[in-house]
Amino acid sequence: MAQSYLWQDGTLRSWLLTRDHKRIALLYLGSITFFFALGGVGAALIRLQLLEPTGAILSDAAYNRVFTLHGVVMVWLFLVPSIPVTLGNFLVPLMLGARDLAFPRLNLISWYLFVASGLLVLYGLFWGGLETGWTFYTPLSSDYSEGRVLPVVLGIFLNGFSSIATGVNFIVSIHQLRAPGMTWYRLPLMLWALYATSVIFVLATPVLGITLLLLAFERLFRVGVFDPGLGGDPLLFQQMFWFYSHPAVYIMILPGMGVVSEIVSTFCRKPVFGYRFVAWSSVSIAAIGFIVWGHHMFVAGESLYSAIVFSMFSFFVSVPSAIKVFNWLGTMHGGAIRLDAPMLYAMGFIGLFTVGGLTGLFLASLAADVHLTQTYFVVAHFHYIMVGGMVSAYFGGLHYWWPKITGRMYPEIWGRLAAALIFFGFNLTFFPQFILGFEGMPRRYATYPAQFQILNVLSSAGAGILAVAYVMPLVYFGWSLFRGARAPDNPWGATGLEWRTPSPPPTENFAETPVVTTDAYDYGELDARTGVADSGGAHHV
């Protein structure tokens, strides 16, 4: 049997110059784990500060720098790349039945771009710091900021090219490298989700790029693109920023939806209910997501008529999201559900994403938003989606494909415990923030009126639990690398092509190119092929 990709050639050089999508996925995994930890330190400092109404540990200026660090690192260096560059890089060729991505060298370049951009951003954040928040609003960022706008903004600009490279690579791969018989409607839903994500990478990221370049230009030469004092228009920055960044919030959820579709099907041992609806809802989320950006500017002087139109489109965009939720529930209905760790994460995703999406509708309602905007309600809204949803999906996916990636099982008991703890800690952290926001506590302040303290303390306590829960997988994944039970090819009894090759896969992925004869999630065919009638696949624990 061919050697696994992990041990083919163990030198550092062979890793740093690899063109193997599986190794590049691991390079990315290491990098974004670092950034996740760093962003987490930022979060911990924020929650410590807010234990007391007068601020427990940081000066006002330091607090501004800390929440900026947290937002910039988490959004750009962790969550935007997260699932696509790790699980996506690893799985796209395997799920397609291909040997690699369409442009292996470009894939490696994208990682180097990512690392370079990360270093530039870190340089800015640590040597001088930045206080603009992750949104870099003008005129604060162009005129008043005393922080290091330039390196951070240029770092994010560079980071964009890494995203674009990944997007181009995925789109071309999915068009060109499908195995014989792998028609579009046989693709795993993960690939539909990553395809939609890639379209956003390719078409939205450049607009952010030019916006940040204009900002850098303005900052560098003191010309007035966005500066009203010099004739520019600061709101134009917001328009252009959100033209990218609303689609980008779907970059930060669609891949998670893909992961959840895979997990739910496998652990209910049923095809995903309404496959075509789920597939096309990914595409329509990506498409409608391009025309709702104005909902971030309802109180920024947008005309009433624009506001009404943007509000309406924001309601439309929730329809495909709801379709997905109902279809997952429809899949689970009557299924023989197995509650292994990946499924726990997936179920957490469904619940928390629903809360996040519904509160998005509150915010998209004009009258409600006037009250809720710039409060902790918004903070809770997007954390329910981004952390409760996307980060849960990311962890669920890591557990689900861990046996394939490493060839080892993780300890199931610990996996379930961590999943439950994350769910609990998460809700304790962020649910109080809905109430805080509703009662009027504004976001981004280092201090607050004493009446809000109880809820803030609860939130900080939740964050402590969450921190412990996020560290647990790091520990037992590390343990399992060396001590975990050997993983079989298909530990979950799942249907995708990635499960038809050894764990971990050989460098060339498949001994011979697989031929696809059935739809995704055809469990009858799986049983017929493997000769196991309803094994349930449960050889683990």
Add this chain to the structure above:
Amino acid sequence: MSDGSVLDHHSPYETPLHRDESAIAGMWLFLASEALLFGGLFLVCLVYSQTRAAGWAAGVRHTDLTIGAVNTLVLITSSAVYTMAVAAGQRGDNRGVVRFGLGAAVLGMAFLALKGVEWGQEFRESLFPGPHFALHGPDSGGAALFYSFYFLATFLHGMHMVVGIGLILWVCRKARHGAFGPAWSTPVDVVGLYWSFVDLVWMLLFPLLYLIGRR
């Protein structure tokens, strides 16, 4: 050195044709992305040319129409010449690729040289926005905005030119080693797509920066 008519052993493709189609598709996607990069810039240009029309027009009137027009001709010619390199590639005529490719690259450098002369003039006349900006009066704010865009847009386009010239020279080097044949000349085509795009961007910049509002 790669010989394009065979696949290297790690290649994800079935046939060289399969690989080459993918390369072309990849370039088209990248250009779609680039179109939105410049699209954002054009959008901002259009907004300010309306909201700050008087100052904007004052800025446009200060640009050097002669150099701009000559440069437009130079770049169109360069694109046309490169098309001949593409045709030569498809015939498998490596010497043709080198000849026309170098022609296109030299014209591209001429464009950059002229652009440099123009920038030099403008710097000497203090047209770079800032405290010493040369244009005064009630519309000077709009004119300064115009020049912000002028410099940023021409800089960004110039960077694309530099990359394009580099790519063309790379193609020429491959051709000198006899890399292309009737069966395979994809790099010539892919670089051609990029070069035409850079040309196209200038076709939009020229009216925006030199003509609209000039009268």
